[in-house]
Amino acid sequence: MIIAKNCETLASLKLCWCWELTDKSLIFVVRYCKYLINLNLCGVIRLDGEFLCEIPSKLLGLKTLDLEQCPRIEFSDLMAIKRKKPKIIIKDYYGESVEYED
Numbered sequence: 808m809i810i811a812k813n814c815e816t817l818a819s820l821k822l823c824w825c826w827e828l829t830d831k832s833l834i835f836v837v838r839y840c841k842y843l844i845n846l847n848l849c850g851v852i853r854l855d856g857e858f859l860c861e862i863p864s865k866l867l868g869l870k871t872l873d874l875e876q877c878p879r880i881e882f883s884d885l886m887a888i889k890r891k892k893p894k895i896i897i898k899d900y901y902g903e904s905v906e907y908e909d
Contacts, residue, residue, distance in 0.1 A: 811839040824850040833858035847873040863891035
């Protein structure tokens with residue numbers, strides 16, 4: 808993904824309703840845009856969540872992750888991120904904030 812490789816210092820990225828985006832594209836974003844603070848993927852319906860496992864180790868400064876209306880993202884994957892990054896604000900499919908549960 809050209810944006811990811813050429814905008815390494817990007818802090819905020821909003822890719823709402825980009826229906827053709829896939830996990831492969833988001834893996835590039837997570838690996839190359841390491842200074843992201845806000846990532847909004849609302850309505851990106853083709854995402855399966857493969858890219859999510861890299862977020863805690865690659866996007867150390869990420870504060871918000873919006874996955875509202877992303878039907879293929881598993882809640883358990885969101886909880887895994889929340890466990891590793893308790894201060895991050897994550898929105899689930901319904902736009903609700905994901906809260907860490909023991």
